[in-house]
Amino acid sequence: MKKFIAVFLILFAANYNSLFAQFEPDMTSQGLRFDGVYMASMQDDYTSNSLQLYVRFFEDGTVATAATSDSPVKVLEWLFPGNNAPMALGTFGYKPKNGKLKFGTTSAGGQVKYKGVVSNTGELLMDVKSKINRTKFQKVFQFIPKSNAFNTQPSNNYIDGATPYRPSTTTRVRVKTAN
DSSP: OHHHHHHHHHHHHHHHHHHTGGGSBOOSSOOOOOSEEEEEEEEOTTTOOEEEEEEEEOTTSEEEEEEESSOHHHHHHHOSTTOOSSOEEEEEEEETTTTEEEEEEEETTEEEEEEEEEBTTSOEEEEEEETTTTEEEEEEEEEEEGGGGGGSOOOOOBGGGOOOOOOOSOOOOOOOOOO
Protein backbone atom coordinates (compact mmCIF):
# COMPACT_ATOMS: atom_id res chain seq x y z
CA MET A 1 0.00 0.00 0.00
CA LYS A 2 2.86 2.41 0.82
CA LYS A 3 4.45 1.69 -2.57
CA PHE A 4 1.16 2.37 -4.31
CA ILE A 5 0.78 5.73 -2.55
CA ALA A 6 4.40 6.68 -3.32
CA VAL A 7 3.96 5.82 -7.03
CA PHE A 8 0.67 7.72 -7.12
CA LEU A 9 2.26 10.82 -5.57
CA ILE A 10 5.19 10.70 -8.01
CA LEU A 11 2.84 10.39 -11.01
CA PHE A 12 0.59 13.14 -9.67
CA ALA A 13 3.56 15.47 -9.15
CA ALA A 14 4.86 14.80 -12.67
CA ASN A 15 1.44 15.49 -14.23
CA TYR A 16 0.90 18.56 -12.06
CA ASN A 17 4.21 20.04 -13.18
CA SER A 18 3.54 19.39 -16.87
CA LEU A 19 0.00 20.75 -16.61
CA PHE A 20 1.17 24.08 -15.24
CA ALA A 21 4.51 24.23 -17.07
CA GLN A 22 3.22 26.93 -19.41
CA PHE A 23 2.79 29.24 -16.42
CA GLU A 24 6.27 28.80 -15.01
CA PRO A 25 8.47 31.90 -14.91
CA ASP A 26 10.66 32.54 -17.91
CA MET A 27 14.10 30.98 -17.65
CA THR A 28 15.16 30.88 -21.30
CA SER A 29 14.60 32.96 -24.41
CA GLN A 30 11.25 34.54 -23.51
CA GLY A 31 11.35 37.69 -21.43
CA LEU A 32 9.88 41.11 -21.04
CA ARG A 33 9.45 42.74 -24.45
CA PHE A 34 9.58 46.37 -25.52
CA ASP A 35 8.65 46.08 -29.22
CA GLY A 36 4.88 46.06 -28.84
CA VAL A 37 2.11 46.06 -26.26
CA TYR A 38 0.64 43.56 -23.78
CA MET A 39 -3.16 43.21 -23.84
CA ALA A 40 -5.75 41.61 -21.55
CA SER A 41 -9.49 41.61 -22.23
CA MET A 42 -11.84 43.18 -19.72
CA GLN A 43 -15.54 44.00 -19.58
CA ASP A 44 -16.72 47.54 -18.87
CA ASP A 45 -19.61 47.11 -16.41
CA TYR A 46 -20.95 50.61 -17.01
CA THR A 47 -21.41 50.62 -20.78
CA SER A 48 -21.22 46.89 -21.62
CA ASN A 49 -18.38 47.63 -24.04
CA SER A 50 -15.56 45.16 -24.34
CA LEU A 51 -12.40 46.85 -23.10
CA GLN A 52 -8.78 45.86 -23.31
CA LEU A 53 -6.24 46.69 -20.67
CA TYR A 54 -2.94 47.59 -22.34
CA VAL A 55 0.52 47.61 -20.78
CA ARG A 56 3.56 48.94 -22.63
CA PHE A 57 7.12 48.77 -21.28
CA PHE A 58 10.02 50.98 -22.25
CA GLU A 59 13.72 50.19 -21.93
CA ASP A 60 14.30 53.20 -19.64
CA GLY A 61 12.21 51.50 -16.91
CA THR A 62 8.97 53.36 -17.64
CA VAL A 63 5.62 51.60 -18.03
CA ALA A 64 2.36 53.00 -19.45
CA THR A 65 -1.12 51.47 -19.10
CA ALA A 66 -4.54 52.31 -20.54
CA ALA A 67 -8.01 50.77 -20.67
CA THR A 68 -9.70 51.28 -24.03
CA SER A 69 -11.58 49.43 -26.75
CA ASP A 70 -9.15 50.83 -29.32
CA SER A 71 -7.09 48.38 -31.40
CA PRO A 72 -3.45 47.59 -30.54
CA VAL A 73 -2.21 49.45 -33.64
CA LYS A 74 -3.99 52.63 -32.49
CA VAL A 75 -2.79 52.19 -28.91
CA LEU A 76 0.82 51.90 -30.09
CA GLU A 77 0.41 55.35 -31.72
CA TRP A 78 -0.37 57.14 -28.45
CA LEU A 79 0.56 54.97 -25.45
CA PHE A 80 3.91 56.51 -24.50
CA PRO A 81 5.17 58.89 -21.79
CA GLY A 82 4.83 62.56 -22.62
CA ASN A 83 1.63 62.16 -24.61
CA ASN A 84 -1.48 63.78 -23.13
CA ALA A 85 -3.72 60.78 -23.84
CA PRO A 86 -5.65 59.26 -20.90
CA MET A 87 -3.18 56.76 -19.48
CA ALA A 88 -1.40 55.77 -16.29
CA LEU A 89 2.38 55.95 -15.93
CA GLY A 90 4.87 54.36 -13.58
CA THR A 91 8.14 52.47 -13.33
CA PHE A 92 8.69 48.73 -13.26
CA GLY A 93 11.02 46.24 -11.66
CA TYR A 94 11.86 43.03 -13.53
CA LYS A 95 14.08 40.09 -12.58
CA PRO A 96 14.93 38.14 -15.74
CA LYS A 97 16.32 35.13 -13.87
CA ASN A 98 12.97 34.16 -12.35
CA GLY A 99 10.63 36.24 -14.53
CA LYS A 100 9.24 38.27 -11.62
CA LEU A 101 7.67 41.58 -12.54
CA LYS A 102 6.29 44.33 -10.33
CA PHE A 103 5.06 47.82 -11.09
CA GLY A 104 2.57 50.47 -10.14
CA THR A 105 0.97 53.16 -12.24
CA THR A 106 -0.69 56.46 -11.39
CA SER A 107 -3.32 58.30 -13.42
CA ALA A 108 -5.70 61.17 -12.73
CA GLY A 109 -8.07 58.58 -11.22
CA GLY A 110 -5.56 57.03 -8.79
CA GLN A 111 -3.10 54.15 -8.45
CA VAL A 112 -3.05 50.55 -9.67
CA LYS A 113 -0.46 47.96 -8.58
CA TYR A 114 0.63 44.96 -10.64
CA LYS A 115 2.61 41.93 -9.47
CA GLY A 116 3.33 38.72 -11.34
CA VAL A 117 5.62 36.88 -13.73
CA VAL A 118 6.54 36.65 -17.38
CA SER A 119 5.66 33.04 -18.30
CA ASN A 120 7.81 30.84 -20.49
CA THR A 121 5.24 31.43 -23.26
CA GLY A 122 5.82 35.20 -23.06
CA GLU A 123 2.53 36.06 -21.35
CA LEU A 124 2.25 38.30 -18.29
CA LEU A 125 0.44 36.56 -15.42
CA MET A 126 -0.49 39.43 -13.16
CA ASP A 127 -2.31 40.10 -9.89
CA VAL A 128 -3.84 43.55 -10.23
CA LYS A 129 -4.91 45.71 -7.29
CA SER A 130 -6.74 48.96 -8.02
CA LYS A 131 -6.83 51.71 -5.42
CA ILE A 132 -9.22 53.56 -7.75
CA ASN A 133 -12.19 51.23 -7.26
CA ARG A 134 -10.74 48.93 -4.56
CA THR A 135 -10.80 45.79 -6.70
CA LYS A 136 -8.39 42.88 -7.02
CA PHE A 137 -8.24 40.54 -9.98
CA GLN A 138 -5.91 38.35 -12.00
CA LYS A 139 -5.24 38.81 -15.71
CA VAL A 140 -3.24 37.08 -18.41
CA PHE A 141 -1.74 39.61 -20.82
CA GLN A 142 -0.87 38.45 -24.33
CA PHE A 143 2.01 40.17 -26.10
CA ILE A 144 1.26 41.79 -29.45
CA PRO A 145 4.36 42.87 -31.38
CA LYS A 146 4.18 46.03 -33.50
CA SER A 147 4.39 43.87 -36.63
CA ASN A 148 1.23 41.92 -35.65
CA ALA A 149 -0.76 44.87 -34.30
CA PHE A 150 -2.20 45.55 -37.77
CA ASN A 151 -4.03 42.18 -37.75
CA THR A 152 -6.64 43.27 -35.17
CA GLN A 153 -10.01 44.92 -35.62
CA PRO A 154 -10.08 48.69 -35.12
CA SER A 155 -12.49 50.33 -32.71
CA ASN A 156 -13.34 53.95 -32.00
CA ASN A 157 -14.76 53.59 -28.48
CA TYR A 158 -12.79 54.96 -25.54
CA ILE A 159 -13.39 54.53 -21.84
CA ASP A 160 -15.42 57.44 -20.44
CA GLY A 161 -15.65 58.97 -23.91
CA ALA A 162 -12.04 60.20 -23.73
CA THR A 163 -10.18 60.38 -27.03
CA PRO A 164 -6.39 60.11 -27.04
CA TYR A 165 -4.37 62.92 -28.53
CA ARG A 166 -3.25 62.32 -32.08
CA PRO A 167 -1.67 64.98 -34.28
CA SER A 168 -4.16 66.27 -36.83
CA THR A 169 -3.53 67.35 -40.40
CA THR A 170 -6.67 69.51 -40.58
CA THR A 171 -7.10 73.02 -39.22
CA ARG A 172 -10.45 74.62 -38.43
CA VAL A 173 -10.78 78.30 -39.22
CA ARG A 174 -13.76 80.44 -38.27
CA VAL A 175 -14.42 83.13 -40.84
CA LYS A 176 -16.54 86.21 -40.14
CA THR A 177 -18.13 87.95 -43.05
CA ALA A 178 -17.66 91.73 -43.38
CA ASN A 179 -20.87 93.81 -43.17
